[in-house]
Every structure is written in structure tokens, then in C-alpha cells.
Amino acid sequence: GAVVSQHPSRVICKSGTSVKIECRSLDFQATTMFWYRQFPKQSLMLMATSNEGSKATYEQGVEKDKFLINHASLTLSTLTVTSAHPEDSSFYICSAHDRDRAYEQYFGPGTRLTVT
Amino acid sequence: GNSVTQMEGPVTLSEEAFLTINCTYTATGYPSLFWYVQYPGEGLQLLLKATKADDKGSNKGFEATYRKETTSFHLEKGSVQVSDSAVYFCALRTNQAGTALIFGKGTTLSVSS
Numbered sequence: 001g002a003v004v005s006q007h008p009s010r011v012i013c014k015s016g017t018s019v020k021i022e023c024r025s026l027d028f029q030a031t032t033m034f035w036y037r038q039f040p041k042q043s044l045m046l047m048a049t050s051n052e053g054s055k056a057t058y059e060q061g062v063e064k065d066k067f068l069i070n071h072a073s074l075t076l077s078t079l080t081v082t083s084a085h086p087e088d089s090s091f092y093i094c095s096a097h098d099r100d101r102a103y104e105q106y107f108g109p110g111t112r113l114t115v116t
Numbered sequence: 117g118n119s120v121t122q123m124e125g126p127v128t129l130s131e132e133a134f135l136t137i138n139c140t141y142t143a144t145g146y147p148s149l150f151w152y153v154q155y156p157g158e159g160l161q162l163l164l165k166a167t168k169a170d171d172k173g174s175n176k177g178f179e180a181t182y183r184k185e186t187t188s189f190h191l192e193k194g195s196v197q198v199s200d201s202a203v204y205f206c207a208l209r210t211n212q213a214g215t216a217l218i219f220g221k222g223t224t225l226s227v228s229s
Contacts (some may be wrong), residue, residue, distance in 0.1 A: 034216045043205065043221040044160075049214070093159065097214065105209070105217055107152075109159035 002028045004096050006108035013084055013115055021079045021111045023094030029074040030096035035067075038091040038110070050077045084115040118143040122206045122220035129196055129227050137191040137223045139180075139206035147208040149173075149182055149189040150217065154203045163191075163204070167211075196227045 003026040013019050023033055031052050036044040048069050050056045056069035066088075068080040077096075081088055093110040123138040141149065151163040151173070164173030169184035178193045189206060206220040 032214045041222075041224075043219045044217075046216050046218070049216055051214070095160075095217070104162075107160040 002098050002106045004094065004106045004108040006094055006111050008111060009109060010112045015085055015115055016083055018080055018082045019084055019113060021092055023077045023108050025075045025096045028098045028100065031074060031099055032097040033071060033077040034095045035069060035079050036093045038093060044093060081113065086115045089113055089115045118208060118210065118218050120206050120208055120218055120220035122223055126224040126226055131198055131227055131229050132195045135193040135196045137204055139189045139191065139220060141187050141189065141208050143208055143210065145210060147210050150207040151180055151191050152205040152207060154205065198227045198229050201225055201227045
């Protein structure tokens with residue numbers, strides 16, 4: 001099956017710093033990638049939809065200046081958490097649509113962000 | 117708007133017990149329905165799906181039938197194993213290309229031997 005990777009898998013950063021998370025589709029081209037946030041014992045909350053070569057579409061309540069998304073190629077999307085605060089600590093998950101497989105959606109393994 | 121509601125967990129069962137996790141949805145049109153599983157420390161994996169009414173998705177002994185009349189997609193397994201312990205998410209997606217999945221809150225299943 002299709003593989004989506006995320007890097008890093010875990011990151012700890014200090015309050016006020018920025019952190020970049022990468023999401024790659026390893027064996028298919030993804031015109032659309034999604035970024036989700038998962039709180040402990042809760043569901044995945046869609047943060048934004050990222051289309052290759054265009055600006056991301058953010059869900060209501062998600063600060064686009066805080067969560068910068070770049071989808072520069074058909075296999076890479078990045079999420080940068082700027083000026084991170086402890087409340088940004090969470091599990092961030094990306095997923096990618098495989099347009100050649102009826103838009104099947106494949107998930108990355110997630111990135112655990114801890115802001116101290 | 118579109119939404120998914122699934123039963124609250126945790127669900128605790130003994131090995132070989134019968135499993136049902138309820139899922140209902142609200143959506144305009146005819147969405148595709150999915151069950152995803154998240155094993156401890158791992159990412160989400162697609163367990164099964166159904167794309168139209170009366171379709172039955174099945175995988176690894178799990179089944180779910182797309183019931184349009186009751187807007188439900190309940191997950192069932194006849195005999196659970198310890199290795200089935202995980203968090204199960206029901207999800208829907210409208211059939212518009214490029215749209216994201218909408219998830220339920222997840223149900224934690226714990227199976228003991």
C-alpha cells in the first residue's frame with residue numbers, strides 16, 4: 001500500500017521557538033494533503049487542507065499565521081508551528097490523497113510535539 | 117454539517133467475545149464511510165470501507181454495513197483477540213474529490229485473555 005512518512009516522530013521544543021514537521025508521500029503523488037491534530041483521547045481535528053502549489057485552506061478557528069503550511073511539491077508538505085506555546089503540545093498527523101487510487105487517503109504515523 | 121457519532125468507550129471485552137461499536141453519521145448526499153484503527157504508538161490504518169448504501173466492508177474478521185435508512189455503519193467482529201486492542205475511528209467523506217475525512221471521537225477497545 002501507499003506510504004506516508006512524517007518527520008520527526010517526536011520533538012520537544014522550548015516555548016517561543018518554531019518547529020517544522022515534514023510529511024512525505026513516498027510512492028505516490030499527492031495533490032492534496034491534510035493536517036490533523038489529535039488531542040489525548042479525542043478525535044482527529046482537521047486543521048487545514050494543503051494543495052500542491054497553492055495556499056492552504058484552514059479550518060475555522062485555526063490560526064494560519066501560527067500554523068504555516070507549505071505544499072511545495074507533489075510529495076512534500078510541511079507544517080511549521082511558529083512561536084510555540086505549551087498549549088500547542090499535541091499529536092499532529094498528516095494524510096495524503098492518492099489521486100491514482102480513487103483518492104484513497106493514507107495517513108502518516110504522526111508527530112508528537114511537546115512544548116516546554 | 118457533516119458529522120460522525122460513535123459510542124463512547126472504553127470497551128472492555130474478554131478474548132473471543134463479540135464486538136459491536138456503534139457509529140451513526142449526518143451528511144448531505146451519499147458519503148463514503150470508513151473505519152480506521154490506531155494501534156498503540158502507531159498511525160491510523162484503514163480497516164474497512166463502504167462507498168454506497170447496503171455495501172458491506174470487511175477485513176480481518178471485522179465487518180460493517182452501510183445502512184442509509186438508519187444512517188449507521190456499526191463495526192462488528194464475531195470473536196475478538198487481544199491483538200485487536202486499539203482505538204477505532206469511524207469516519208465519513210463526501211464524494212467530492214479532494215475532501216478530508218471527518219472522524220468520530222474514537223472508541224478504545226481493550227481485550228483481555
